Amino acid sequence: MTTMSNTDFVKRRTAFSTLLTVLSAMASRPSGLVGLILVAFHIVLAIVSPVIAPYDFRELSAQIILNEPSSEHWFGTDNLGRDVFTRTMLGGRQALLVTTISTILAISWGGLLGVLLGLVGGWLDELLMRLVDAFLCLPWILVLLLIVVMVGSGPAVLIPTLGFFYGIPVIRMARAATHDVVALDFVTAARARGEARSTIVRRELLPNVLDVLLVEGAMRWSWMLLAFSSLSFLGFGVAPPTPDWGLMISNARSFMSFAPWAALAPVVALSSLIIGINLSADALAKVLGIDRAQKAPV
Amino acid sequence: MVRLIARRLALGVLTILLVSGIIFVGVEVLPGDSCTAYLGRMAQGKRLDNCRRDFGLERPALTRYGEWALGAVRGDFGVSLKRKTPISETVGTRFRNTIILGVTASIIGVPLAILLGIIAALWRDRPVDLWVSTTAIFAMTIPEFVSSTVLILIFSIWLGWLPGIVTTPHDAPLLEFLSDIILPIVALALVMTAHILRMVRTSVIDVMASDYIQMAQLKGVPYWQMVFKHVLPNAMLPTINLVALTIAWLLGGTVVIEVVFNYPGLGRLMLQAIFFRDLAMVQAIALILATLYVGLNLFADLLTLVANPRLRTMRT
Numbered sequence: 001m002t003t004m005s006n007t008d009f010v011k012r013r014t015a016f017s018t019l020l021t022v023l024s025a026m027a028s029r030p031s032g033l034v035g036l037i038l039v040a041f042h043i044v045l046a047i048v049s050p051v052i053a054p055y056d057f058r059e060l061s062a063q064i065i066l067n068e069p070s071s072e073h074w075f076g077t078d079n080l081g082r083d084v085f086t087r088t089m090l091g092g093r094q095a096l097l098v099t100t101i102s103t104i105l106a107i108s109w110g111g112l113l114g115v116l117l118g119l120v121g122g123w124l125d126e127l128l129m130r131l132v133d134a135f136l137c138l139p140w141i142l143v144l145l146l147i148v149v150m151v152g153s154g155p156a157v158l159i160p161t162l163g164f165f166y167g168i169p170v171i172r173m174a175r176a177a178t179h180d181v182v183a184l185d186f187v188t189a190a191r192a193r194g195e196a197r198s199t200i201v202r203r204e205l206l207p208n209v210l211d212v213l214l215v216e217g218a219m220r221w222s223w224m225l226l227a228f229s230s231l232s233f234l235g236f237g238v239a240p241p242t243p244d245w246g247l248m249i250s251n252a253r254s255f256m257s258f259a260p261w262a263a264l265a266p267v268v269a270l271s272s273l274i275i276g277i278n279l280s281a282d283a284l285a286k287v288l289g290i291d292r293a294q295k296a297p298v
Numbered sequence: 299m300v301r302l303i304a305r306r307l308a309l310g311v312l313t314i315l316l317v318s319g320i321i322f323v324g325v326e327v328l329p330g331d332s333c334t335a336y337l338g339r340m341a342q343g344k345r346l347d348n349c350r351r352d353f354g355l356e357r358p359a360l361t362r363y364g365e366w367a368l369g370a371v372r373g374d375f376g377v378s379l380k381r382k383t384p385i386s387e388t389v390g391t392r393f394r395n396t397i398i399l400g401v402t403a404s405i406i407g408v409p410l411a412i413l414l415g416i417i418a419a420l421w422r423d424r425p426v427d428l429w430v431s432t433t434a435i436f437a438m439t440i441p442e443f444v445s446s447t448v449l450i451l452i453f454s455i456w457l458g459w460l461p462g463i464v465t466t467p468h469d470a471p472l473l474e475f476l477s478d479i480i481l482p483i484v485a486l487a488l489v490m491t492a493h494i495l496r497m498v499r500t501s502v503i504d505v506m507a508s509d510y511i512q513m514a515q516l517k518g519v520p521y522w523q524m525v526f527k528h529v530l531p532n533a534m535l536p537t538i539n540l541v542a543l544t545i546a547w548l549l550g551g552t553v554v555i556e557v558v559f560n561y562p563g564l565g566r567l568m569l570q571a572i573f574f575r576d577l578a579m580v581q582a583i584a585l586i587l588a589t590l591y592v593g594l595n596l597f598a599d600l601l602t603l604v605a606n607p608r609l610r611t612m613r614t
Binding site: 031075132133138141142149151222229233234249256260278282 | 317
């Protein structure tokens with residue numbers, strides 16, 4: 001028993017130190033550093049914002065409708081007299097929560113299925129890949145909108161839906177990455193030793209495609225944020241009065257000509273998060289030696 | 299060569315068949331059908347039965363799928379429950395409008411992207427590359443509704459140069475769209491350029507690092523002759539497919555741009571159809587967009603075949 005827990009401990013330590021090495025390598029590039037800082041900033045803000053927000057995000061006031069930025073209301077107020085600074089601080093929480101969980105879901109099921117298909121091959125592989133191709137032809141926003149309208153909105157619907165649909169392109173990535181590994185000597189050796197398929201997947205294949213999956217995950221995360229905020233912008237994502245950047249921008253557009261601050265604050269917040277994720281993903285890809293640029297966005 | 303083309307064509311048809319199946323099954327599986335959506339809260343008892351009978355919804359799913367798919371091949375998508383008019387009539391002009399948007403944005407975006415991508419690759423890691431690449435990341439990642447909103451804020455509210463929203467009716471002749479359409483085109487071209495530019499840059503860098511280019515350098519081939527005769531033709535081939543995929547993907551996503559600019563295209567029609575739960579219309583638009591995607595992809599495959607001497611002479 002004791003030896004068991006000792007090796008576990010060692011394993012965990014090495015995983016942690018690998019993470020630190022990768023992160024510091026990412027931070028050694030200027031763009032990677034900026035990206036990591038932006039992402040960390042947004043995650044911390046999402047966690048602490050309910051505590052440090054200066055006003056109540058629901059607080060309406062007829063006296064301060066569309067006020068300019070001032071010392072009391074740093075980013076001004078919107079058409080209902082709500083504090084834009086408070087709402088901008090809180091506006092990323094839903095988006096971050098939903099997209100983070102969905103990304104993990106998508107990478108897990110897509111990655112696992114892709115690796116399995118890459119290993120097994122044959123008619124099942126052929127059939128499922130045709131289905132994957134067919135799914136990728138569908139305009140993603142139509143699928144999402146249709147599901148939201150017919151089933152309902154909210155995280156309980158959005159998390160599994162985004163997780164499912166964004167896992168489909170991951171299947172393809174993981175399968176291709178597995179094909180690169182599966183012909184190598186150590187997999188042949190494992191097969192010759194008579195290892196079970198599950199063991200080969202777990203001990204030989206997954207560790208080797210993990211790099212690709214991580215980079216893919218970082219990229220999917222930013223696409224998913226884009227999808228989520230587009231949905232809220234169109235009015236299908238987050239239910240008011242919960243603050244959300246997409247919804248705030250869509251709302252602020254109607255009085256943008258005389259109160260641009262109400263639109264600009266969430267624009268800057270959302271853009272900085274998405275750019276941060278992309279810069280981090282780019283840096284991660286370079287650190288892990290994976291070229292992620294030459295790929296269609298599907 | 300002929301067999302290869304036939305294979306691609308067959309694969310394309312198979313994909314469209316599969317997509318139509320997915321669309322049909324998807325709409326079946328979701329709770330509610332056209333009649334419950336159309337009747338809303340009154341959907342119960344006799345009214346619902348009557349409606350279902352009128353639209354033939356009580357027949358087996360397979361029969362309805364067959365009818366729908368056969369109709370779609372002939373360009374007949376059935377009748378919209380909401381509008382009470384044939385779908386093909388409504389879709390026609392909107393489809394034209396979306397295509398205008400997509401084609402114009404591609405005419406501007408694709409050559410610009412190729413030019414900038416080559417420049418960025420040839421002067422890799424120099425200031426010009428850093429500027430181009432960084433701008434591309436910004437343009438690529440910022441959601442379309444954000445960039446469109448900023449464009450409206452700058453060009454129609456602050457500067458007052460261009461109209462912020464389209465007010466021309468959807469079936470107006472082409473020329474009347476011209477002034478309205480500039481900002482939506484810029485918004486779409488911006489994303490398109492950014493995506494394609496990055497692919498071109500990577501592709502050129504890959505080719506520049508290949509053995510035969512190093513050989514050419516060692517042999518003393520003049521730089522620009524090498525670039526134009528050896529690097530560019532080889533670098534452009536793999537991007538044809540990616541360019542087509544990107545354009546097709548962006549066309550599926552124009553709904554956001556169309557909503558922001560109030561542009562009467564397929565995307566906004568789709569949003570309205572979904573909002574009114576006009577399922578027949580949704581199915582039709584999904585199928586049209588998917589077919590467009592497959593078609594563009596197929597076109598790119600064939601173009602690659604024709605342009606690539608290695609594939610042209612290959613026998614399979």
